[in-house]
Amino acid sequence: xxxxxxxxxxxxxxxxxxxxxxxxxxxxxxxxxxxxxxxxxxxxxxxxxxxxxxxxxxxxxxxxxxxxxxxxxxxxxxxxxxxxxxxxxxxxxxxxxxxxxxxxxxxxxxxxxxxxxxxxxxxxxxxxxxxxxxxxxxxxxxxxxxxxxxxxxxxxxxxxxxxxxxxxxxxxxxxxxxxxxxxxxxxxxxxxxxxxxxxxxxxxxxxxxxxxxxxxxxxxxxxxxxxxxxxxxxxxxxxxxxxxxxxxxxxxxxxxxxxxxxxxxxxxxxxxxxxxxxxxxxxxxxxxxxxxxxxxxxxxxxxxxxxxxxxxxxxxxxxxxxxxxxxxxxxxxxxxxxxxxxxxxxxxxxxxx
Amino acid sequence: xxxxxxxxxxxxxxxxxxxxxxxxxxxxxxxxxxxxxxxxxxxxxxxxxxxxxxxxxxxxxxxxxxxxxxxxxxxxxxxxxxxxxxxxxxxxxxxxxxxxxxxxxxxxxxxxxxxxxxxxxxxxxxxxxxxxxxxxxxxxxxxxxxxxxxxxxxxxxxxxxxxxxxxxxxxxxxxxxxxxxxxxxxxxxxxxxxxxxxxxxxxxxxxxxxxxxxxxxxxxxxxxxxxxxxxxxxxxxxxxxxxxxxxxxxxxxxxxxxxxxxxxxxxxxxxxxxxxxxxxxxxxxxxxxxxxxxxxxxxxxxxxxxxxxxxxxxxxxxxxxxxxxxxxxxxxxxxxxxxxxxxxxxxxxxxxxxxxxxxxxxxxxxxxxxxxxxxxxxxxxxxxxxxxxxxxxxxxxxxxxxxxxxxxxxxxxxxxxxxxxxxxxxxxxxxxxxxxxxxxxxxxxxxxxxxxxxxxxxxxxxxxxxxxxxxxxxxxxxxxxxxxxxxxxxxxxxxxxxxxxxxxxxxxxxxxxxxxxxxxxxxxxxxxxxxxxxxxxxxxxxxxxxx
Numbered sequence: 001x002x003x004x005x006x007x008x009x010x011x012x013x014x015x016x017x018x019x020x021x022x023x024x025x026x027x028x029x030x031x032x033x034x035x036x037x038x039x040x041x042x043x044x045x046x047x048x049x050x051x052x053x054x055x056x057x058x059x060x061x062x063x064x065x066x067x068x069x070x071x072x073x074x075x076x077x078x079x080x081x082x083x084x085x086x087x088x089x090x091x092x093x094x095x096x097x098x099x100x101x102x103x104x105x106x107x108x109x110x111x112x113x114x115x116x117x118x119x120x121x122x123x124x125x126x127x128x129x130x131x132x133x134x135x136x137x138x139x140x141x142x143x144x145x146x147x148x149x150x151x152x153x154x155x156x157x158x159x160x161x162x163x164x165x166x167x168x169x170x171x172x173x174x175x176x177x178x179x180x181x182x183x184x185x186x187x188x189x190x191x192x193x194x195x196x197x198x199x200x201x202x203x204x205x206x207x208x209x210x211x212x213x214x215x216x217x218x219x220x221x222x223x224x225x226x227x228x229x230x231x232x233x234x235x236x237x238x239x240x241x242x243x244x245x246x247x248x249x250x251x252x253x254x255x256x257x258x259x260x261x262x263x264x265x266x267x268x269x270x271x272x273x274x275x276x277x278x279x280x281x282x283x284x285x286x287x288x289x290x291x292x293x294x295x296x297x298x299x300x301x302x303x304x305x306x307x308x309x310x311x312x313x314x315x316x317x318x319x320x321x322x323x324x325x326x327x328x329x330x331x332x333x334x335x336x337x338x339x340x341x342x343x344x345x346x347x348x349x350x351x352x353x
Numbered sequence: 354x355x356x357x358x359x360x361x362x363x364x365x366x367x368x369x370x371x372x373x374x375x376x377x378x379x380x381x382x383x384x385x386x387x388x389x390x391x392x393x394x395x396x397x398x399x400x401x402x403x404x405x406x407x408x409x410x411x412x413x414x415x416x417x418x419x420x421x422x423x424x425x426x427x428x429x430x431x432x433x434x435x436x437x438x439x440x441x442x443x444x445x446x447x448x449x450x451x452x453x454x455x456x457x458x459x460x461x462x463x464x465x466x467x468x469x470x471x472x473x474x475x476x477x478x479x480x481x482x483x484x485x486x487x488x489x490x491x492x493x494x495x496x497x498x499x500x501x502x503x504x505x506x507x508x509x510x511x512x513x514x515x516x517x518x519x520x521x522x523x524x525x526x527x528x529x530x531x532x533x534x535x536x537x538x539x540x541x542x543x544x545x546x547x548x549x550x551x552x553x554x555x556x557x558x559x560x561x562x563x564x565x566x567x568x569x570x571x572x573x574x575x576x577x578x579x580x581x582x583x584x585x586x587x588x589x590x591x592x593x594x595x596x597x598x599x600x601x602x603x604x605x606x607x608x609x610x611x612x613x614x615x616x617x618x619x620x621x622x623x624x625x626x627x628x629x630x631x632x633x634x635x636x637x638x639x640x641x642x643x644x645x646x647x648x649x650x651x652x653x654x655x656x657x658x659x660x661x662x663x664x665x666x667x668x669x670x671x672x673x674x675x676x677x678x679x680x681x682x683x684x685x686x687x688x689x690x691x692x693x694x695x696x697x698x699x700x701x702x703x704x705x706x707x708x709x710x711x712x713x714x715x716x717x718x719x720x721x722x723x724x725x726x727x728x729x730x731x732x733x734x735x736x737x738x739x740x741x742x743x744x745x746x747x748x749x750x751x752x753x754x755x756x757x758x759x760x761x762x763x764x765x766x767x768x769x770x771x772x773x774x775x776x777x778x779x780x781x782x783x784x785x786x787x788x789x790x791x792x793x794x795x796x797x798x799x800x801x802x803x804x805x806x807x808x809x810x811x812x813x814x815x816x817x818x819x820x821x822x823x824x825x826x827x828x829x830x831x832x833x834x835x836x837x838x839x840x841x842x843x844x845x846x847x848x849x850x851x852x853x854x855x856x857x858x859x860x861x862x863x864x865x866x867x868x869x870x871x872x873x874x875x876x877x878x879x880x881x882x883x884x885x886x887x888x889x890x891x892x893x894x895x896x897x898x899x900x
Binding site for chain 2 (some may be wrong): 041070072087180210212219242246247250305341345349
């Protein structure tokens with residue numbers, strides 16, 4: 001017993017010393033940004049292992065080392081704004097256009113003019129003032145039970161509020177950013193009043209109180225708690241490739257439907273990146289974003305999360321192609337951020353938990 | 354009025370150190386308190402109209418039920434383990450602490466993973482027995498479900514503190530109770546409960562604060578609570594003022610409860626002063642009651658630890674080929690070393706302040722002891738922002754000094770290093786270390802201290818030669834609580850970490866956040882294993898002393 005305690009304590013001590021050394025190493029690199037080694041410091045809310053591999057490739061090609069802090073976008077933006085002029089971050093990457101717009105509104109990003117980026121990223125997927133560029137696209141779609149629902153019955157997001165779907169609709173809570181952005185797009189397209197009517201209609205038709213994440217909505221469809229779920233395309237991709245065979249089975253029992261194809265198009269959102277206003281290595285930052293938008297990186301960057309690439313020269317993965325092409329909402333994605341607060345307030349008013 | 358003479362008499366190493374630490378805590382939180390006096394705006398009206406009532410009710414229900422249930426589980430187990438002899442008691446003794454090593458949000462994912470449509474139970478019922486299942490029976494994502502998750506994973510806070518308190522209780526009290534013809538249960542109710550009240554209340558308040566601060570479980574279950582409102586106003590409305598106003602409402606409630614308790618406890622100081630600390634002679638129970646006690650312990654351990662761990666192992670097996678690599682060694686080293694360094698610092702600080710408080714039983718010490726728990730009462734994210742603001746200011750003003758050492762230095766040195774993280778941990782978790790140590794001092798009382806002082810030893814010598822030795826169990830308890838808490842800590846680690854710094858907790862969060870629970874399982878398992886080793890090792894240290 002005594003021995004064990006001793007061993008434990010010595011492991012801890014050795015470990016502490018080890019981490020002390022490695023941290024000094026890490027800092028000395030940060031300490032000399034003007035040294036031989038070029039760096040780019042990134043704040044990101046994307047957590048995929050494949051992203052790390054892309055950064056490695058980038059370092060191999062350009063010699064620029066990529067340093068990463070990963071956290072939720074809201075907190076990263078808050079950290080960035082509190083660090084102010086002295087921040088060490090050069091690039092901000094988030095998985096939601098609304099958040100990128102918020103960073104822009106807080107004057108945390110700078111305009112970047114780059115031929116490569118204008119060529120690689122379509123205009124509707126970037127900021128009007130070029131403070132950020134979209135890098136991957138996902139749709140928020142309707143997922144239905146193949147057993148009980150004929151896809152011909154489905155048409156639009158608006159149709160989900162009709163009588164026939166009473167008690168059949170599954171969706172997660174309104175504290176989720178994807179729901180907020182969806183409603184924001186409706187505010188932009190149809191005005192606040194219509195958007196509120198829609199949200200109210202969905203609340204009336206909910207199969208249960210909002211709970212769980214997107215995957216749980218698909219499971220609930222298969223379990224028969226409801227017939228339809230609103231969820232992001234990439235969660236379908238993830239379930240189909242899950243390490244849990246049961247989840248794969250569930251995903252196979254539901255179908256993907258792109259709503260509003262004959263009207264305003266399906267709601268989409270992007271992961272995107274921008275160079276911070278007070279970047280110490282802005283050129284390296286631009287290089288990184290250019291690299292991520294390049295044909296070479298796009299495939300991997302999008303596929304990491306079963307998303308669609310923004311670069312038109314790159315095809316989506318086979319799985320996504322199998323769902324077919326679809327029309328997207330024709331709005332500037334910056335508006336998702338502008339309407340976010342109103343969207344949240346609408347959710348509160350209609351009682352969407 | 355305090356006379357100059359009294360002040361001079363009271364100035365010593367302990368008071369200076371305590372005051373310094375308290376000042377640092379206050380300065381860090383100053384900008385939070387500052388915002389309180391801004392005028393309410395539209396968002397505040399919206400929050401009050403649509404959110405506050407429901408959110409307060411939900412929060413109230415969660416706190417009340419989690420508090421009561423974990424209190425019952427924690428104290429009953431603490432009592433059983435201390436006074437009864439039953440099969441596997443020695444293993445239960447430390448294993449019953451293990452549930453606290455499972456981060457509640459992972460516990461939530463795990464239990465819903467077990468119970469949902471693709472979970473092992475439903476698959477069995479569906480495919481083996483061919484039953485159609487009403488999903489409602491297996492729905493855990495509601496308030497009772499959250500109460501279950503919290504109680505079963507957080508009761509160890511109460512168990513640990515109560516147990517270490519009871520264990521070192523003068524066994525003569527129990528023996529006297531016996532001689533007077535009381536059965537074990539009567540002794541528990543009449544003697545042990547009253548005497549261990551400060552310890553129990555300390556434990557319960559830790560649990561309550563933990564629940565107030567949780568965001569992962571309630572978010573996943575879709576239960577809007579107080580912290581939801583804070584995040585909503587901060588991030589969705591971009592309105593820090595309202596967020597901080599909400600935090601301070603929370604803070605006020607917490608303070609009120611804590612101070613009320615202190616007042617109620619009043620002058621009833623139950624410190625015992627028996628120089629012989631003998632281990633308690635345990636009852637050898639027989640027959641059916643032996644097995645009831647055994648099964649009860651086993652039930653709690655299964656729900657809180659064995660069942661979720663089995664599920665995590667099952668997921669780990671599914672995913673390890675795609676997840677596990679050498680990077681994990683680095684993650685383990687990072688997690689352990691940061692947790693160890695911070696825990697040691699916190700324990701030292703907690704001892705300094707609580708020793709000062711004991712010597713100084715005036716108003717100042719009461720205020721000091723409340724200030725230590727500020728950090729634990731405010732949501733982690735709010736603390737994180739306060740810490741960034743402070744350290745960026747400090748960095749900017751020390752820029753000149755940095756330049757002397759390195760002409761190329763960036764402005765942000767402390768706030769881009771692991772220092773910021775450790776600093777924030779200390780502010781946040783001081784209460785966790787402070788609580789058991791304060792109640793440890795409470796129990797020792799002043800007699801030995803006064804005796805030693807009378808014999809001409811100064812405060813510091815007395816502390817080293819007398820108090821520290823008697824305090825050992827409390828220190829061990831504090832160490833376990835803080836160490837495990839830091840291992841699994843999330844919001845601070847995520848936001849405040851330096852570039853390229855990952856821990857097991859952040860890794861596990863990254864996967865879980867992408868709804869990849871299977872992949873998150875391995876890092877969670879490692880957190881549990883490290884905690885288990887630490888808990889076991891520390892318990893052995895304690896046992897050695899009892900012999």
